[in-house]
Amino acid sequence: MVGIASxxxxxxxxxxxxxxxVHWHFFEMSVANxxxxxxxxxxxxxxxxLPFPGSKRRRRQGGAE
Amino acid sequence: MSAPEAQPPEPxxxxxxxRSGATGASEARSSWTARLRDxxxxxxxxxxxxxxxQPTYVSSWIYVxxxxxxGAFIVIVGSGVILGLKGPAWWHDTGVGHFFNSIHLWSVxxxxxxxxxHLWGKFFMAAWRGGRARTWMSGAxxxxxxxxxxxTGYVSQQNFDSQWISTQGKDAMNSVGIGxxxxxxxxxxxYTYHVLLLPLAVTILVAGHILLVRRHGVVPPIPLGxxxxxxxxxxxxx
Numbered sequence: 001m002v003g004i005a006s007x008x009x010x011x012x013x014x015x016x017x018x019x020x021x022v023h024w025h026f027f028e029m030s031v032a033n034x035x036x037x038x039x040x041x042x043x044x045x046x047x048x049x050l051p052f053p054g055s056k057r058r059r060r061q062g063g064a065e
Numbered sequence: 066m067s068a069p070e071a072q073p074p075e076p077x078x079x080x081x082x083x084r085s086g087a088t089g090a091s092e093a094r095s096s097w098t099a100r101l102r103d104x105x106x107x108x109x110x111x112x113x114x115x116x117x118x119q120p121t122y123v124s125s126w127i128y129v130x131x132x133x134x135x136g137a138f139i140v141i142v143g144s145g146v147i148l149g150l151k152g153p154a155w156w157h158d159t160g161v162g163h164f165f166n167s168i169h170l171w172s173v174x175x176x177x178x179x180x181x182x183h184l185w186g187k188f189f190m191a192a193w194r195g196g197r198a199r200t201w202m203s204g205a206x207x208x209x210x211x212x213x214x215x216x217t218g219y220v221s222q223q224n225f226d227s228q229w230i231s232t233q234g235k236d237a238m239n240s241v242g243i244g245x246x247x248x249x250x251x252x253x254x255x256y257t258y259h260v261l262l263l264p265l266a267v268t269i270l271v272a273g274h275i276l277l278v279r280r281h282g283v284v285p286p287i288p289l290g291x292x293x294x295x296x297x298x299x300x301x302x303x
Contacts, residue, residue: 036178044182047126055124 130183
């Protein structure tokens with residue numbers, strides 16, 4: 001696992017090497033930056049979709065406490 | 066419950082000013098400290114400044130990213146103070162220095178990560194509704210000043226990376242005419258910006274942002290019916 005990380009993903013995200021880039025028409029961005037943006041989008045979607053602990057109980061109690 | 070009895074002043078200490086009565090009220094109006102105190106307590110009564118409960122709609126993960134950003138900011142300041150006390154040779158050449166350098170870097174990454182998710186969440190719920198325009202604008206200014214703070218940090222690393230970034234960045238500064246005042250190849254100037262001026266600005270702006278959130282309350286979600294409710298009632302109840 002560690003070997004995969006260091007040899008595969010590690011090679012992509014290793015900031016001590018020339019960066020890997022994503023090219024698509026006018027769009028050009030390093031893989032590291034694209035990964036961070038994708039991660040932010042995923043976290044944003046999860047923050048909206050996942051239930052917050054205790055939210056159902058608070059709704060049952062009703063209104064602002 | 067009866068009111069506490071007035072205690073005689075200790076020898077050598079001034080007696081406390083009267084809190085009520087016509088004489089005290091008129092004196093209070095003529096004192097700028099009393100006026101400032103009255104306006105501050107009126108805007109931020111203790112139960113609003115430090116609430117012990119939140120409206121039901123705050124029970125959502127999208128509402129935690131502002132607090133997460135503040136948490137990351139506290140770690141940034143703490144690790145930055147340690148780095149500043151020990152200096153570049155320490156953070157480059159020792160294991161513990163590398164550790165705190167990494168803590169500083171990754172807390173900045175988390176700071177921007179959570180701040181951007183916080184910004185998206187507030188944008189899509191139109192968080193400027195209900196008299197919260199200043200809250201929104203102060204948050205946007207915090208974001209912009211934070212970018213400058215991070216940039217001055219990148220050019221203050223004292224390594225080849227900072228040399229590369231500064232020699233590239235100087236062209237951007239010169240192209241907009243501020244290179245003579247904001248010289249990114251001047252380590253002393255950039256370091257002062259990074260460890261004092263810009264963190265102080267971010268701290269003051271974040272404090273103001275939080276006070277505005279406490280003043281107007283956490284913005285509620287947009288009503289499903291399409292009504293442009295600003296949530297003043299909800300803010301009052303927060």
